[in-house]
Amino acid sequence: MKATKRILSALIASAMLLSLTACGGSKAPAAASSAAPSASGKAPVETVTLKLATEMATGTPEVKATEMFAQNVFDKTGGEVKIEIYADGQLGEPATAIESTQLGNIDIVILPASDFKSYDSIFGIEAIPFLYADNDSVSKVLNDSGAAETQKKILADNGLIQLNEARNYFRGPYRVLASREPIREISDLQGLRFRAFDNKNYITAYETLGANPLVIPYSEVYMALQNGTVDAATCTISALKGENYTEICKYVTYINEYVSTVFVLAGEKTYNKLSEENQKILKECADQLGRDVSALTDESLQANIDAMKADGVEFIEIDTTPAREALKDFYYALEADGTLPAGTCDTVLAQ
Incomplete structure (x- = not known):
């Protein structure tokens, strides 16, 4: 069906x-x-x-x-x-x-x-938040x-x-989170309604961190931010200005959540x-x-970053180590079920 x-x-x-x-x-x-x-x-x-x-x-x-x-x-x-x-x-x-x-x-x-x-599941190797350096x-x-x-x-x-x-x-070369309110540490993700794509592992990771990810098509993200369906959205830093998210979200946090x-x-x-x-x-x-x-x-x-700063956008650096620590059990579970190749977690978490 x-x-x-x-x-x-x-x-x-x-x-x-x-x-x-x-x-x-x-x-x-x-x-x-x-x-x-x-x-x-x-x-x-x-x-x-x-x-x-x-x-x-x-x-x-x-x-x-x-x-x-x-x-x-x-x-x-x-x-x-x-x-x-x-x-x-x-x-x-x-x-x-x-x-x-x-x-x-x-x-x-x-x-x-x-x-x-x-x-x-082998196509899910990359989009695992905060695993890779x-x-x-x-x-x-x-x-x-x-x-x-x-x-x-x-x-x-x-x-x-x-x-x-x-x-x-x-x-990329790296990913950011554009939000209405500042995200200055991982704990600020608690309860955050943000746009997510349809990926079980991606969603589970953020739910483990206390966030509220909502699946929305990429082409509809700006509208979702505009009408308040979500209060934040992740994207690559290279696409941020072109997507115009900062017209609505005046805070951008460097999260480098995953490599794509x-x-x-x-x-x-x-x-x-x-x-x-x-x-x-x-x-x-x-x-x-x-x-x-x-x-x-x-x-x-x-x-592009300079132009957004001139428009009043604040760029924030964040320590993602707490996220990796909180998600360790989740990472090893993905290795156990075959989503990640054997030995991946020990290799990348040591970096």
């Missing part, structure tokens, strides 16, 4: 795409293929247009890097592959976008690894345990081809229609996308 609902949801998203095209909206996709001049000018090239879905907001470093990715693909394929970007979660929340990509209604989807937890800690666990290869195979078994094989796309790697995935149906050469180019450009995200994030970060 649940599978039927997910398929129906994906079909609805497909119908929305058709509606966008019919209405002639500014972001309606181009035709599936069209003629474009070849580099030599001797003969037209058949251009295939691919729809790319991302939940990130237009203007953020991630979407700007995605625009560079699209241009790189177009240039390197000699105009044979054009990518149409749908940002701001236009094509549905993660579960819907994933289903649509499997069906071929979306061609490429960009989402964090934690959004695939329904496939296997930094990106390198996560990369070490993914690679040394073989989890990265296992995830890739599981995705392929579900009709999703991993394009960014380097796994160098990190969302991001997948760039093509639907198997779409991928198999491309030539081997263009498949290779997609993968090369996807790895470049990870590097571009990091560069653009670093470039804009301090300027």
